[in-house]
Amino acid sequence: MTNKTLEITPQKPLGAVITLPSYTNDPSKLNDDDFAKLKSALLTYSVLVIKNQQDLSPESQHALNVRFDPSSATNYGHKEELFHSKKSILAKDGRCVPRRPEVMMVGNGSFDEGHEGMKEFKLEHPMHKTFHKKLLTEEELEAGQTRFYRWHIDAALYELSPPVVTTLLGLVVPNSSERQKIVYEDTGEEIDIAKGATAFASGKIAFDLLSDEDKAFVLDTTVDSKVKILPMVWTNPETGNHHLQVHGCCVYRLLDSKGNVVAELEDARKICQRLMRPAIGPSNVYCHDWKEGDLCIFHNRGVIHSVTGELDPNEKRLMHQCNIASGSDPELVIR
Numbered sequence: 532m533t534n535k536t537l538e539i540t541p542q543k544p545l546g547a548v549i550t551l552p553s554y555t556n557d558p559s560k561l562n563d564d565d566f567a568k569l570k571s572a573l574l575t576y577s578v579l580v581i582k583n584q585q586d587l588s589p590e591s592q593h594a595l596n597v598r599f600d601p602s603s604a605t606n607y608g609h610k611e612e613l614f615h616s617k618k619s620i621l622a623k624d625g626r627c628v629p630r631r632p633e634v635m636m637v638g639n640g641s642f643d644e645g646h647e648g649m650k651e652f653k654l655e656h657p658m659h660k661t662f663h664k665k666l667l668t669e670e671e672l673e674a675g676q677t678r679f680y681r682w683h684i685d686a687a688l689y690e691l692s693p694p695v696v697t698t699l700l701g702l703v704v705p706n707s708s709e710r711q712k713i714v715y716e717d718t719g720e721e722i723d724i725a726k727g728a729t730a731f732a733s734g735k736i737a738f739d740l741l742s743d744e745d746k747a748f749v750l751d752t753t754v755d756s757k758v759k760i761l762p763m764v765w766t767n768p769e770t771g772n773h774h775l776q777v778h779g780c781c782v783y784r785l786l787d788s789k790g791n792v793v794a795e796l797e798d799a800r801k802i803c804q805r806l807m808r809p810a811i812g813p814s815n816v817y818c819h820d821w822k823e824g825d826l827c828i829f830h831n832r833g834v835i836h837s838v839t840g841e842l843d844p845n846e847k848r849l850m851h852q853c854n855i856a857s858g859s860d861p862e863l864v865i866r
């Protein structure tokens with residue numbers, strides 16, 4: 532079957548599967564009409580999945596990111612010196628593709644010489660143990676439990692503007708018949724997910740689930756990360772929808788629109804947790820079950836996301852990830 536134009540199949544609660552037109556299997560090379568449809572779908576459905584992309588080169592992946600946000604052309608998502616600084620919490624999470632360093636290799640296990648011009652290299656999957664104070668017990672791990680590692684936006688939020696888009700290409704992934712589960716500590720609810728699934732929660736759903744009083748609050752509140760102050764709500768430039776977008780681990784304090792302090796660190800984090808918790812509930816998250824060759828493109832200003840999965844040290848997983856800081860900050864637009 533051939534299709535002349537790009538096809539979009541929306542999923543619930545968020546996301547869409549994209550079928551590329553028959554003239555190309557490289558999404559960076561779509562004609563202008565099809566690329567416009569792809570971009571509109573990204574901003575509308577927040578997460579796009581394109582299958583069979585195992586041959587997508589780092590050059591094409593980078594070109595695709597830049598095509599979504601031309602203002603990012605000269606920037607880095609996690610400015611290289613920040614990412615590779617020994618002080619960075621992200622320093623051990625990835626390696627750059629040598630000839631296209633905006634594309635990071637992330638994953639788990641050891642890889643032989645030859646991949647993208649690399650010598651032998653080793654990657655370590657970020658597991659809950661590196662980011663949680665209270666760890667799962669041995670019994671819970673034996674029973675296949677994992678956790679959301681850390682809900683976040685891909686953004687350094689130092690002096691850089693959050694990337695509009697992240698592309699994530701699964702090259703080597705655990706067999707998705709291997710399942711793990713997340714048990715919500717506050718409600719006891721459980722979700723069954725593929726090992727190493729990437730979880731997404733919609734900032735639009737987060738906003739829509741708020742009470743009228745909370746909506747008024749978030750629309751009047753900004754998040755101070757000590758270096759950058761951004762609105763708590765970012766307006767989608769395609770749909771006009773409001774997305775509650777808080778980069779949780781960078782919250783220092785909350786301010787109102789006049790710049791008065793609404794909450795200092797501890798209270799600020801409690802408020803953000805209360806406001807955003809409903810959006811990560813079992814029926815509101817999409818957990819992508821990786822198959823080799825899957826390309827996930829997500830609107831980094833419209834969703835929060837998290838790694839999941841407890842992997843053995845020798846278990847192999849290899850992804851190519853690209854996100855590049857934008858030329859401008861996200862905005863709240865009230866019509």
Ligand SMILES: [Fe+2]
Pocket residue numbers: 683684685836
């Ligand atoms: Fe991320």
